[in-house]
Amino acid sequence: MSALTPYGWLVVLWITAIPFQYGYHISVLNQLHSVLSCQHDLVPNSLPTCFQSLNDFTFSVVTSVFNLGGLLGSALASLLIDNSGRRGTARITSFLIALGSALMSLSASTTVLGIGRFLVGMGSGVGICLAPLYLNEVAPRSIASTVGVLTQLGIVLGIFFTQLLGVYFTSPSAGPNAWRFVLFFSFAIAFVQFLMTSLMVESPRYLRSKSLRAGDDARAIERRIWVERGIDSAASPLLDEHDPETHPVSPHRSSSTLGVSQILFKTPADVRTPLLIVSCAMVGQQFSGINAVLYYSNDILSQALPELGKYVSLGITIVNVIMTFPPILLIEKLGRKRLLFLSVAGAVTSLVILGIALNLAGASGSQGPTAWTTVSSVFIVIFVMSFAIGLGPVPFIMIPEIAPFHAVSALSTIALTLNWLINFSVSLLFLPLRNALSGGPPSSPHHDPGKIGRVFWVFAAALVSVMGVVWRKWKA
DSSP states (O other), X not given: OXXXXXXXXXXXXXXXXXXXXXXXXXXXXXXXXXHHTTOSOOOOOSSOSSOTTOOHHHXXXXXXXXXXXXXXXXXXXXXXXXXXXXXXXHHHHHHHHHHHHHHHHTOSSHHHHHHHHHHHHHHHHHXXXXXXXXXXXXXXXXXXXXXXXXXXXXXXXXXXHHHHHHHHHTSGGGOTTTHHHHHHHHHHHHHHHHHHGGGSOOOHXXXXXXXXXXXXXXXXXXXXXXXXXXSOTTOOTTOSTTOTTTSOOOTTGGGGOOOHHHHHHSOOHHHHHHHHHHHHHHHHHHHTTHHHHHHHHHHHHHHHSTTOTTHHHHHHHHHHHHTTSHHXXXXXXXXXXXXXXXXXXXXXXXXXXXXXXXXHHHHHOOSSOOHHHHHHHHHHHHHHHHIIIIITTHHHHHHHHHSOGGGHHHHHHHHHHHHHHHHHHHHHHHXXXXXXXXXXXXXXXXXXXXXXXXXXXXXXXXHHHHHHHHHHHOOO
16 A cells, blocks of 8 residues: 655645646636726726726637637647656646736736736646646555546636635725736746746656656655555556556657547557547536536526625535545545446436526516525536536546556547537537527527526536447446
8 A cells, every 4th residue: 555755745736736727717707807897996006907998708708718728738738748748847837827827917908918818728728638647647556546636626726716816806995906916826826836846756657658767767756755555665556557667668668659640540449449438528527517507607596695796606616625525535435437427417417407497497587586596506506516526527537547658648638628629619609509599698589588497408418428428438
């Protein structure tokens, strides 16, 4: 049995800052929207307290460039991870996020704000491919899955801290330019992570894959980050069928590492099934509609809890954080596949009931909260809980576990690129799809409020279809 040393936990905490930043910037502008768009009074200052040109369209553009940067970052991730190493790629990631956050926190125009957000998106796109891979490679085999859950925990903690800081720094009592501290907080974390990179270790498995002579270095790193309990201290808990030390290979092993184009256009037989599984899992994660639900939950819940306003979103993120801890205990007891599909079952059930409740609440024609509004509120929370216990963490954990070592970085790039694409598409199309299924926008004479919940049935159907493929192909 192996465990991480205090230094090993420091390494894990250091890399978890990357998914934290990803989650932080997913929702940071949503919380700052009211102050950025000058919905409060404009106060003269050396830096503008808000942007008068930030109308709804401009705000959407500035928000969406994060996804475009993420797409580019994910597309480049495989090349960076293989050529610069895991530690070198983390240095690049933290630099991009620090630079982008600094530009955003000091921005005097929406153009600079957008450029900064694009750079943060690039760093996040690279980092969200890197973090689960690095966590898997530095953790002992016996606790790799538990440590892997930290990717999702970092994301939800980032979302939570955005909401928490936003509640305070967007209040009138905090001052007209206080919102900039929310963005500066991200810069501070990225800057510290960048400085700490030289103190961190490279992945032992990465070292072994590059040179047989690096085996001694890899063992030295393992002794530094692990403590062995009950077994020979010279043994390596990471050795498995993918490691060069158990299956000697040519000194040119690194040249066999597969690139994205090789996997997409000349898919080797041993990569086809893992490619299908991880792609469907990542697509299913976003087809669940989690980001759309989190983004619009405030409008729905505020009908049942009318006086809470922006605190509703904070409450949802607290639930999201709390429900990320059960997988740490359950993932080894239940197994990845069982936990994932218990999560899917809960999410699908919640989406179906949520759609029914919204339809009935809309059909009632009441101007205030009804029993069905309360039901819809409850099932939004249950949906977030269901997502957090499996659909959130497991797709990140499965990539390095089911993919051949020589294809891990390329598969991570493909899977996370798909994740960004579906994330962007769902966020962009949610409102148009909801309006189309309910007869038009609320201002249209053909709009039927008794059909506004149908959009969640589409999410449920898409989730069942995609995850059905994972269920059939994944031999966990």
